[in-house]
Amino acid sequence: MGSSSYLLRVFITAVMFLQAHSSIPTIVGLYGETIEVPCINGGAQPDGLMFTKWKYMKDDNTAGDLLVKQAHKEEATIQASDGYRDRVSIAPNSSLLIAKGTLEDQRLFTCMQVWGGNVKEYPVQVSVHKRPSPPQIKDKAKELENGKLTTLGTCIASDANPVAILTWTKDGQPLVPDDKTIKITGQVTKDPSTGLSKASSLLQYTAGKEDVGSQFTCVATHPLVDQESAPETFTVHYPTEKVNLQVINKGAIKEGDDVTLKCQADGNPPPTSFNFYLKDQKVPVMDNDTYTLRGVTRESSGEYKCSLLDDKKKQDTQEIIVHYLDLSVSPSGRVLKNFGDTLVVMVDQNASVDAQISWTKDNEKLEKEPVFGELTYADAGLYVLEVSVAGIKKSHSFELDVQGKPSIKFLTEKLSSDGNSKVLICVAEGSPEPNVQWSVNGTNEKTSYSSGKVTHEITVVPSKNLTVHCTVSNSLGEDSRDIFLQSVIVEKKEPEGDTSTGNDQAKLIVGIVVGLILAAAIVGLIYWLYMKNSRQGSWKTREKEMGTSEEEKKLEENNHKPDV
Template structure:
């Protein structure tokens, strides 16, 4: 093993054979470990000796460390901060921890191989990304037309220095020297050498900037761009226009609450307003609204509002209160007799055209009331958000009147008696005969009542119908025979009576024919006997005459 002195001597002797390569460069991050490659990280063969050195800012050389052929043969020569920060890697790269701006210099790797000396210089550049943008001295509000400092954006601790850009609504702002002024200043920390960039924005706001978003963006070679949170500003400007608004749910009608709202375009808005209510002045402090409670048609008219301290800034609106008056005659519960007339009148008074909607199941003729006219009658009226209805309930009354009484045979024993009558209130029914399966229906003043009976003889049955206004009765004949020979009184009796008469006539004719036939046979036999004996007929002329008369009747 050769000593380090031997290598140093060899270096001095062989200095004339020194070969230097062109410089490489690397970029490292501030605060991290610097790794400076020797021969750009390529193969070095079997070097006898390696030395890392650097050039001071004034051009004087500085030594960091040396390394012999033996891996453990490393000597730290530096006496400054590199003494504790420098080391050498297995591939001969120089390692420097906690990089600072002082490390921005040229480091040279000197390699001795078999009497030859090679040097590999590397330029180290240290960079640092700035901290996120910080906006200081932010304005609380801006004033319309006045140049105001919006804020100071700071990009701190960067190397190289960062660039600061102001934007409004995503578009960069440019310094025009009047409405927009941007002042940029760079400072360097004497201890670290890092730079901070400060950018102050002075801006002349307009009313249109009330919703504008301002941002500050920091640009740096290490990227990416860093942008502050958007900020909006309250823009102060005086009131130039006042507007009166009428706040209501749809068309205004009697009984509604109506709010008058006075809006001003100033910022901050006025806090006091005057409301002129049909000639009466009302001043409202701390609010921009006045409410009219339960308006009537008398509230129709013009209303004004103005800023309390400037009556020239005012606005006016007309308010129309809709109303509807309806009178229906008759109304409520109405009772009329059947057959009479019922006049109906409607009177309307409203603020506008009235639409009628008469809700009727049927359209009755009130000139001659019928039982079917009874019922509920509703009339609806509407105008401009108002709806009203009027009604009357009609009851048509009359004493009972039996329309028909009839019978129907069910089987050999049972018959169904039906009594139909008109009347209102609903009549009650009584039969003069007991029955079963009693059924009753009542609609539109018509009562239908049925019972099932078993006649025990030929009967005349009465149907009596009664209500509080009167009574009516009708009769019907009911036979107990299977043959329907019953006689009825009243409508529907004709068919049964006709059948009975026809039966009697047919019976009489048949009886007469039988008697005539018997008499003819008898006379014939009598005459034949006289002819056989040759005897003359005995008897008087009067008897002969009567006999001829009897023969004539028998032939008929």
């Protein structure tokens, strides 16, 4: 803080101290307003008051009369003959009223009251205050130079009483002078016509790069009000300390791309011309901070630099990698192989970094690269290889077709769900898709073919036992197989499942029927003998008991007759 500001603070502190410890009260009036000076410190008027008189201390320290107010009169008698004549009056409570207060009113006024045999005086010191105009920063610097003590500006707060105290802040923090990097010089002047004070404060400041964008303000402190100036920012000039090289391209750089290099420096004002070093080739660029490489190749990969035109040491470096991908795959296109053949897939890829590889077969992702042994019909399909590196994608495909002559894997039959027909199923392998033919006519014909496997079904109603042929054929050959069908008319419907259990049950039923027939024949024979004996009665001789030879023959013949 300047010496004048310091002395001003000491003066105001001393005045306040004297006022606090003086027996004479002090009142503060406002400049340009009516000043009311109380009598008896605003206390009650004494009984029997005869008159009140106001006096004041002149500039030559002599007493001067202002007015007299008789208790029994309504109007006061003005005694002043100077400038107070038209400005003073008295209030009902005996206070002195001074219109349009000025700094000349800062003096001692005395109220004298007389009642009975008493005379008493009440002196009052008057101080007049005026708020300063809002502080303004004038004579501002156009720019600040890094490390150089520069006059930033002058702050002014005028027309004040007492004088305003000025302080400087940067980003809200007070600036403390150190007489080296920060110097503050204060000055106070008075208007000869009004006596009001004008405070001014000149700031000299040593700026740095950190002051870019900083806000400087001036604060005026006054007993009536504290005010702050509008913030000011300043351009700070400083030399380049660091150079930065950037690659403007978004994402990875690929062969054929254009690559833009941008060189920047932290100086202010910033440099506009640079040297670019393209793999040790120096290229000066004037009034521009960028350089573009057109259609880069893998050979463009390497180290690139930029520097100031006049200072090669201030430079920056960037490593550029140009990504590429070469891909060669065998086989390709349509590949025709025979069932049981072998196939070798060869992939040759060359890339700037490790590539991501994926295989699909018929749009289904494979876990790894396909490796074939002896080819089967299931190996047939469309194979697609995709390889990617840093945004570069390449693909290759081949369609494998495995062919072979037809071969029937099994031929079977089953009862239909209603038991009135039979379903014949012939399953064979082969490629191209085999044609299936039957030796009988059928209905509900169904055919499916997938991965070299054909399944063919027909429904037939055999009226007698017969042998059916299934024949499969394609351009490479044919195969045939027979199946024996039993007529559904004579065949008993058997539950599906274990056929051995059904046969055992049928045999058991047949055995029971035969046993019942034999038992019935025996019972019938016994009954016939019984009835015969009953008709003839009992034999009384041995010959009768044994029967005649003729009767024995008849009986024997009856025993040898077949059962019906």
